[in-house]
Amino acid sequence: MALTQYFILILCFAGVLSNSINISNGGENETQPFIEIGSKYYLINTATTMNWFGAVLYCRNYDSDLAVIESAAEMNALNFYLTTNEGHIGKNFWLGATDLADEGKFMSLKDGRPMLYAKWSGGQPDNRDQHEDCVHLWPVHDIFYMNDNNCMTKLYAICELRQPKKSCDVCDLKNLMERFMQHVSHCQN
Numbered sequence: 044m045a046l047t048q049y050f051i052l053i054l055c056f057a058g059v060l061s062n063s064i065n066i067s068n069g070g071e072n073e074t075q076p077f078i079e080i081g082s083k084y085y086l087i088n089t090a091t092t093m094n095w096f097g098a099v100l101y102c103r104n105y106d107s108d109l110a111v112i113e114s115a116a117e118m119n120a121l122n123f124y125l126t127t128n129e130g131h132i133g134k135n136f137w138l139g140a141t142d143l144a145d146e147g148k149f150m151s152l153k154d155g156r157p158m159l160y161a162k163w164s165g166g167q168p169d170n171r172d173q174h175e176d177c178v179h180l181w182p183v184h185d186i187f188y189m190n191d192n193n194c195m196t197k198l199y200a201i202c203e204l205r206q207p208k209k210s211c212d213v214c215d216l217k218n219l220m221e222r223f224m225q226h227v228s229h230c231q232n
């Protein structure tokens with residue numbers, strides 16, 4: 044039994060190490076086509092418009108989630124990028140927030156909790172025609188704000204990586220080492 048546990052631990056340990064090596068060797072290529080904007084890595088799709096559900100699936104296909112803006116700092120960083128990089132201004136981008144489940148209560152798709160941050164455009168969210176349940180970035184005079192829109196409207200998508208911080212790999216390794224040391228001390232007792 045103990046031998047099996049050690050074997051599993053070694054396999055896990057090897058897996059963590061190989062991940063770390065890939066990241067250190069991969070450098071910037073590791074996160075492509077994601078780009079670092081502020082504290083997160085985003086994939087900004089400007090090739091194909093899709094409805095909100097299509098945008099959710101599109102991001103999942105890249106092991107990411109439809110972006111959820113959680114602070115003014117994130118909003119400002121994204122706004123700056125979108126308004127200073129050609130080809131983004133004038134476009135609308137779906138975000139990972141919706142009040143589909145409970146009208147008026149906008150929830151984050153990422154964690155199922157209420158949206159932490161919102162920068163609504165004037166008069167929004169208005170649930171126009173009682174049919175606007177999905178949140179998107181909307182350029183108003185070249186600055187992006189949020190608006191609720193019909194989920195079937197075809198817009199572009201912004202995805203965000205789930206664990207953008209490379210330091211998380213260090214956390215995983217640290218946790219694994221702690222578990223390993225606990226196991227060793229348990230065996231010695």
Ligand SMILES: [Ca+2]
Nearest residue numbers: 142170175176
């Ligand atoms: Ca609504």
Ligand SMILES: [Ca+2]
Nearest residue numbers: 169170175191
């Ligand atoms: Ca609206």
